[in-house]
Amino acid sequence: MKKSCKIAVLPGDGIGPEIMESALRVLEVISEKYGINFEFKEGLVGGAAIDATGDPLPEETLKICKESDAVLFGAVGGEKWDNLPTDKRPEKGLLRIRKELELFANLRPGKAYSALIDSSPLKESLIKGVDLLVIRELTGGIYFGEPRGIEERNGERVGYNTMIYYEHEIKRIAKLAFEMARGRRKKVTSVDKANVLEVSAVWREVVTEVHNDYQDVELEHMYVDNCAMQLVRRPKDFDVIVTGNLFGDIISDESGALTGSLGMLPSASIGEKYAFYEPIHGSAPDIAGQGIANPSAMILSAAMMLDITCKLPEAAKEIEKAVEKALEDGYRTADIWSPGTKRVSTKEMTDIIIKYIKEQ
Ligand code: NAD
Numbered sequence: 001m002k003k004s005c006k007i008a009v010l011p012g013d014g015i016g017p018e019i020m021e022s023a024l025r026v027l028e029v030i031s032e033k034y035g036i037n038f039e040f041k042e043g044l045v046g047g048a049a050i051d052a053t054g055d056p057l058p059e060e061t062l063k064i065c066k067e068s069d070a071v072l073f074g075a076v077g078g079e080k081w082d083n084l085p086t087d088k089r090p091e092k093g094l095l096r097i098r099k100e101l102e103l104f105a106n107l108r109p110g111k112a113y114s115a116l117i118d119s120s121p122l123k124e125s126l127i128k129g130v131d132l133l134v135i136r137e138l139t140g141g142i143y144f145g146e147p148r149g150i151e152e153r154n155g156e157r158v159g160y161n162t163m164i165y166y167e168h169e170i171k172r173i174a175k176l177a178f179e180m181a182r183g184r185r186k187k188v189t190s191v192d193k194a195n196v197l198e199v200s201a202v203w204r205e206v207v208t209e210v211h212n213d214y215q216d217v218e219l220e221h222m223y224v225d226n227c228a229m230q231l232v233r234r235p236k237d238f239d240v241i242v243t244g245n246l247f248g249d250i251i252s253d254e255s256g257a258l259t260g261s262l263g264m265l266p267s268a269s270i271g272e273k274y275a276f277y278e279p280i281h282g283s284a285p286d287i288a289g290q291g292i293a294n295p296s297a298m299i300l301s302a303a304m305m306l307d308i309t310c311k312l313p314e315a316a317k318e319i320e321k322a323v324e325k326a327l328e329d330g331y332r333t334a335d336i337w338s339p340g341t342k343r344v345s346t347k348e349m350t351d352i353i354i355k356y357i358k359e360q
Helices: 016-034 047-053 059-066 090-100 114-119 167-182 198-211 224-233 245-259 296-308 313-328 346-359
Strands: 004-012 037-042 070-075 103-111 131-137 149-153 156-160 187-192 218-223 240-243 266-271 275-279
Touching: 004 016, 004 047, 004 059, 016 037, 016 070, 016 296, 016 313, 016 346, 047 090, 059 090, 070 090, 070 296, 103 167, 103 245, 103 296, 114 313, 131 167, 131 245, 167 187, 167 198, 167 240, 187 198, 187 224, 187 245, 198 218, 218 224, 224 240, 224 245, 240 245, 266 296, 275 296, 296 313, 296 346, 313 346
Parallel strands: 004 037, 004 070, 070 275, 131 240, 187 218, 187 240
Antiparallel strands: 103 131, 103 266, 149 156, 266 275
16 A cells, blocks of 8 residues: 555546545545545646636646646536637547556446446346456557558548557556456456457467466457457456457447446556546536536546555445445436436435445
8 A cells, every 4th residue: 555645636627526526525535544645636627727728738737647646537528618629629638648648558347236237238147247347558559550541542542540569568558457357356358350460469479478477367368359249248257358459449338338327437547657547428518517427437436546556455445335335225326316216416425435435
């Protein structure tokens, strides 16, 4: 456990500030319980930053992020800024932070809560007990490979991209996947398309080599098309899935959809030096300011931060258990409410989660 953690707090727009307040309240309780000191520094980002400074990512905010151990991020965006040129829009602030902090891996847990089984598109027998983690490479692969372009060849338009991975890029993400698996059920599924792509053949070879140092973890290789199918046929069999940028973009959305509820899904993006934690949902402008947003994804993102950056996995587990118990006891924000359950506000849901953390 670290004795102290410097945290950049970027609430952003829409429901961002409301759910961030919930996460900070939970962290205060963890601070008291574990004697860890959090040093919070708040920064402007997105539309809020545009209104104040004209820039979705002011230098001051970037400085705060770079001087911190972790960044806690709410969400950005809203209609007010939708007509600005692309490079001036709130979302640009988020893209720039990710680039500036060189976040090479995106981690998305997909956990099926028993109490929310009905919101999954899969039948109960398939989804019950699902608890997986998709790790997507974020800074390489076909989205960034050169050469790329659109041109005319032989009188017709042609578009092309390059899918490329360097050994060092594969090594660092494979290591992260094996490390994460060690704290879970000790299984890694590496996803590629090695039957047709050379880049995947190298991916598979390097992941297998890195595995030599992690013999306590089981490794399986799977083609991406098969993985997409197995994720809906037997999602319970997956623990950690590690894959490149393009395949991970698709597989992580698929795994997110399995569990159903946007307001429940946290994420982390990890770099060599920095780490960034955010819910996967957006700023939900349709419900902003009403005090009804689901704070769970933001609170669970803070739990991931406790686990990965603050080296406090016990505290992270306590938060996860408290969220689960709140659901089991029938407390629901509007987005996950169903007949027979108790509808609560953002603040009430946070109060209940905090109460359950204190009781553990
Ligand atoms: P969204 O995720 O904000 O909302 C989709 C739907 O889910 C809405 O009905 C919303 O009310 C609901 N929802 C989302 N999170 C919720 C929560 N915690 N509790 C209760 N309900 C919740 O996606 P959108 O509507 O497509 O985008 C809205 C804005 O957010 C846009 O400006 C978009 O660009 C931005 N956005 C930002 C991020 C980010 O900051 N990482 C991600 C996605 C979208």
